[in-house]
Amino acid sequence: xxxxxxxxxxxxxxxxxxxxxxxxxxxxxxxxxxxxxxxxxxxxxxxxxxxxxxxxxxxxxxxxxxxxxxxxxxxxxxxxxxxxxxxxxxxxxxxxxxxxxxxxxxxxxxxxxxxxxxxxxxxxx
Numbered sequence: 001x002x003x004x005x006x007x008x009x010x011x012x013x014x015x016x017x018x019x020x021x022x023x024x025x026x027x028x029x030x031x032x033x034x035x036x037x038x039x040x041x042x043x044x045x046x047x048x049x050x051x052x053x054x055x056x057x058x059x060x061x062x063x064x065x066x067x068x069x070x071x072x073x074x075x076x077x078x079x080x081x082x083x084x085x086x087x088x089x090x091x092x093x094x095x096x097x098x099x100x101x102x103x104x105x106x107x108x109x110x111x112x113x114x115x116x117x118x119x120x121x122x123x124x125x
Contacts, residue, residue: 004039008046009054014069015062 001017002010003024010020024039033042046054077083115121 003037005035006041006046008051009058011055013055013059013062014064014066015058016064020058020062 001021003021025037027039031042033040
């Protein structure tokens with residue numbers, strides 16, 4: 001979403017990641033290197049002072065107002081064990097459906113092979 005590999009300069013900030021991603025998407029030039037459409041660092045590790053300078057700059061440019069980010073309510077995820085049980089039941093149901101399809105195919109193939117032996121032609125289901 002941010003469009004860059006290193007996110008240390010955004011730690012602790014409340015920003016609109018899509019807005020920053022759009023800006024990073026437009027960044028071009030010989031000094032910009034991308035991997036999987038994300039900007040990657042081509043230099044050495046950033047010094048703490050540089051990270052703090054960038055964080056301060058990003059806070060001024062991109063930070064979302066507190067009343068906005070405090071009003072965001074994220075849905076609470078389901079209990080992972082309940083979700084796992086649902087997936088197991090879904091898998092059992094799909095396995096039964098697959099068995100039924102395989103049985104129907106086998107029946108059609110058997111009918112077709114008998115028809116070939118006897119020379120009978122039947123309409124397919």
